[in-house]
Each structure stands twice: as structure tokens, then as C-alpha cells.
């Protein structure tokens with residue numbers, strides 16, 4: 001790494017920086033309408049070899065729902081190192097510096113590979129569930145939508161109808177990233193040459209008795225016939241439902257589309273209740289994977305900005321190899337307000353910043369880490385108390401890879 005230079009990116013670096021990332025991920029950069037408009041050069045770092053950029057990382061300014069709050073979170077993206085410069089410490093330098101510099105109390109990312117980010121104190125904090133539903137076997141229940149309850153929405157003008165639902169979801173579930181108007185535009189972009197044989201995106205909405213939209217689904221179809229008949233594919237991209245009725249009827253509609261054989265969906269929460277709606281849950285073909293990774297960059301601020309499912313009054317002894325200010329004992333108390341302050345009092349629990357990231361969204365249990373010795377209980381009962389407090393009734397979900 002000593003042969004190279006790390007520097008903040010400039011506004012003019014975007015195309016080269018994107019080229020490095022695209023090369024590392026093996027996709028063709030192509031036309032990119034939104035990337036340059038969303039680029040925050042002051043939040044990007046590059047490593048150069050002479051005049052050439054050989055490594056990059058970026059952060060996007062977005063908010064994230066966490067237990068009981070919506071908070072700023074550095075959304076880390078665009079991590080890539082040229083294949084010619086791999087395994088010389090470039091990424092390590094970029095990620096370490098980025099984590100020390102981000103102003104937010106937490107950083108989040110989706111990892112291309114599980115083995116990369118744990119060494120920097122990131123931990124998978126949300127499990128994602130994906131479905132590959134066999135529609136011939138699944139046997140959905142017989143909810144019947146009344147006329148007008150489910151309809152299609154034209155893409156034009158859709159953002160102002162859908163955006164409030166995402167905000168409402170953020171109030172209900174941790175792990176959901178906020179979207180600016182520009183981000184919504186990018187999210188709903190639908191280039192014909194990138195559809196891969198699928199239809200244009202369809203926006204399905206559910207309306208309550210008063211005509212108010214309280215759920216939506218974004219999906220595409222793909223025609224597919226086999227020797228034995230139709231087996232069309234339904235590709236569900238996103239489903240947000242604010243009421244049980246919206247949830248039931250949107251799913252019922254999608255599970256019963258004519259000619260369809262399979263439905264794929266990659267962004268369900270681990271506690272997704274879809275199995276309650278169908279008669280053969282095994283036909284959902286569920287698969288669990290890591291989704292959002294969290295890194296706590298400022299312990300007291302991060303612990304004060306979320307809420308807790310149970311009262312807690314504990315001293316946590318925390319270690320952080322990368323950010324010295326996070327190492328030490330902190331007194332966490334909840335009540336009218338949450339307080340997390342440095343203290344000299346003896347510790348009730350010893351834990352590293354990595355485990356704090358894992359439990360931060362309430363989707364993993366602190367007690368899980370006691371089994372492997374990654375959290376140690378100093379005061380009997382402290383682990384039970386902390387596990388209950390850091391948990392949350394709804395599992396986190398991340399709706400998009402950013």
C-alpha cells in the first residue's frame with residue numbers, strides 16, 4: 001500500500017471511479033443517468049497508482065430505520081479494487097479510513113462476499129429471505145379482492161403515491177433505507193434494454209375502502225412455456241403493505257396470475273408471514289442469506305439514537321481495534337430517555353463493536369454470541385437483560401441492494 005496514495009475524490013473522478021468498480025464487479029458501465037447526479041465526491045475515497053485510480057469506496061447520505069427511530073446512516077457502496085492491484089492492502093486502507101471519517105454513528109452496506117467486512121467490525125445485522133415459489137403447488141388461500149381494490153398505477157406520477165408508504169414502513173420495520181426523490185427515480189427507472197426478456201415493470205396498488213393506497217407491489221412477468229404447458233415467471237421486486245388486507249390481497253393477486261408457474265422474490269424479511277397465507281409453505285422454497293451489514297462507528301451516539309424493547313441499566317465493556325474512541329466502558333440506561341456515557345464502573349458484559357453491529361437492528365440475539373464466547377457475561381442476568389433490550393418485535397428488512 002505504501003506505493004499508492006489515498007485521497008478524497010473530486011467531482012471529475014466519477015466516470016473513472018465507476019469504471020474501476022464496474023471492472024471489479026464485471027459489469028459494463030454503460031449509460032448512467034442517475035449515478036453522476038447522486039455522486040457525493042466529498043464522501044468518496046480513491047487510491048491512485050500514479051495518475052490512475054485503482055481502488056474506490058463511496059458513501060451515500062441516506063437515512064435508515066432502526067428500532068424505534070429513523071437515523072442517518074452512511075450507505076457504503078462502490079467498493080472495488082482493480083484486479084491488477086488486488087491483495088496489496090488497498091481495500092483495507094480505504095475501508096479503515098472511511099470508517100474513521102464518516103460523520104454518522106453507523107455505516108451500512110451489502111457485501112458481495114461474506115468474508116470481506118467482518119475484519120473491519122461490520123456484522124450481518126439483517127437476514128434476508130428469498131422465495132422461489134412453485135405456484136402450481138403453493139395453494140394460496142381464497143381471499144377475494146373487491147372490484148377496484150387492486151389496480152395498476154402508471155409509472156408517471158407514481159413516486160408521490162408510493163413514497164409515503166415507504167416512510168410508513170420505516171416507522172414499522174428496522175433496516176429500511178430512505179429514498180430521496182432522485183433515488184426513487186433511479187429505483188423506478190426501467191430501461192427496455194435492461195429487462196432481460198421480462199415485461200416492463202408493473203406497479204400494482206391496493207386501495208382501502210376510502211380509495212387510499214395502503215400497499216403496493218413492483219413486479220415484472222416473463223413468458224415461458226414448457227412441453228407440458230405454460231410456466232410463466234413472476235418476478236416480484238418489492239412489496240409494501242401497511243394493512244393485513246393489503247398484504248393478503250396483493251399476495252393473492254400475485255400468487256394466482258394466469259399462466260404463471262413460478263414467483264421469485266429476493267427481499268422478504270426473515271419473519272415474513274407469507275407462509276400463513278398459503279396451504280403448502282414448503283412450495284415457497286425459502287432461502288436465507290445475509291442482507292444488511294452494520295458497523296457502529298460511534299458507540300455512545302449509536303446506542304442513544306435507537307430504542308430498546310425492554311428496560312436496561314448495564315455497563316458494557318467494548319473493544320474496537322479500528323476506532324479507539326469506541327474502546328472502553330459505557331453505561332447504557334433506558335427510561336424516559338436513553339443514555340450511553342463513558343464510565344469507570346465495572347462491566348456487566350464484555351463485547352466487541354462487531355457484535356454491537358450485529359444486534360443493532362434488533363434482528364439478531366446477543367445471547368447467540370455468548371455460545372461462541374464473543375460476548376462474556378460479568379454480572380449474572382446481564383446477558384438476558386441485554387438480549388431482551390436489544391431485540392425488537394419486527395425483524396429488519398433491507399429492500400434494495402445499493
Ligand SMILES: CC(C)(COP(=O)(O)OP(=O)(O)OC[C@H]1O[C@@H](n2cnc3c(N)ncnc32)[C@H](O)[C@@H]1OP(=O)(O)O)[C@@H](O)C(=O)NCCC(=O)NCCS
Pocket residue numbers: 024025078079080081082085086087088089090091092093110111112113115116
Ligand atoms: C474485495 C476487494 C475490494 C478486495 O480488495 P483488496 O485491495 O484486494 O483487499 P485487501 O488487499 O485490502 O485485503 C484486505 C484483507 O481482506 C481479505 N480479502 C480481500 N478480498 C476478500 C474476499 N473477497 N473475501 C474474503 N477476504 C478477502 C484479504 O485476504 C486481506 O486479508 P488479510 O488482512 O488477512 O491479509 C477486491 O478484491 C474487489 O474489488 N473485488 C471485486 C469487487 C467486490 O467484490 N467488491 C466488494 C463489493 S461489496
